[in-house]
Amino acid sequence: MILFADYHTHTKYSDGRGTPAQNIEAAAGRGLAEVAITDHGPKSIGIGVAGPETFITIKEEVAALALRLPNIKALVGAEAAVIGSDGRLDLPMEIIDQLDLLIAGLHPYYMPENLEDALLYTLPNLAARFNRSAREKMRNANTKALIETINNYPVDIISHPDLMLPVDTNELARACAGKETALEVNTGHHYNKEEIVRSAARWGAKLAINSDAHYPENVGELASGLALVERLRFPAEMIINAVN
Ligand SMILES: [Zn+2]
Ligand SMILES: [Zn+2]
Structure with a gap:
């Protein structure tokens, strides 16, 4: 199996360190055919665009770099944050429509749009980080929110499911099955990626293996994700950035 793309990288426009050009050059240097620049949406506190x-x-x-770097296809997307229990993202549809790729993910620290979101979703999620019974309640709320997101937005990838905030990966994989939305195996973070792969396999959902690089030198660092899907015999044709 070969991974030909890294669809999740950050630049200095959000909380990354490199420029888009540096990320694209790094991806080309690793022999990738495609790379995506996917900075955080604007409501993420301290890390958003x-x-x-x-x-x-x-x-x-x-677009202006295309002539200088002709050997790689560079996409521009976003990693938008879910900012309400109804699955709303922190980007307007007018902007999403102009992107090549949309990643949606759960992140704990963002500015809620109104008091109701803050009280019923944002703050309980923060509290759930320290309280087991609250965590189970928020697992349900987060799973429902993400399913609303994929039903209402053209989501290509759900970033790092069950990493920072709890989510039921089986329910999520079931909702993604038959859709174009892939679950992410994120090589930039330590979490239960095996469960993501197993859930995707069980329900027939697609996967994406991405670095979530915040430094150009980490762009295309996908080996641990590749090793995992090979060990679990997850099929390449169900991985959006893999070929056999
Ligand atoms: Zn993220
Ligand atoms: Zn990210």
């Missing part, structure tokens, strides 16, 4: 229109700036910057 300055505003939704930043993604248009990144698009223009990446």
Whole structure:
């Protein structure tokens, strides 16, 4: 199995360190055919882009690099945060429509849009990090929220399911089965990735194996994810960035 793309990388436009050009060069240096620049949406506290229109700036910057870096296809997407129990993302549809790729993920620290979201979703999720029974309740709420997200937005990838906030990976995989939405095996974080692969296999959902690189030198660092899917015999044709 060969991984030909890394669809999740960050730049200095959010909380990464490199420029889009450096990420694309790094991916080309590792022999990848495709790479995506996917900075955090604007509501993520301390790590998000300055505003939704930043993604248009990144698009223009990446488009201008195409002549200089002809051997790799560079996509511009976003890693949008789920900011309400109804699955709302922190990016307007006008911007999402202009992106090549949409990643949606659960992250604990973002600015809620209103008091109701804050009280019923954002703060309980923060509390659940320290309390087991609250955690189980929020696992249900988060799973429902993500399923709403994939029903209402053109989500290509769900980033690191069950990493920072709890989610039922089986329910999620069942909702993704038959859809274009892939669950992510994220090589940049330590969490129960085996459960993601097993859930995807059980329900027939697709996977994506991404680095979530925040430094250019980590772009395309996918070997641990490749080893995992090979060990569990997950089929390449169900991995959106793999070929046999
Ligand atoms: Zn993330
Ligand atoms: Zn990320």
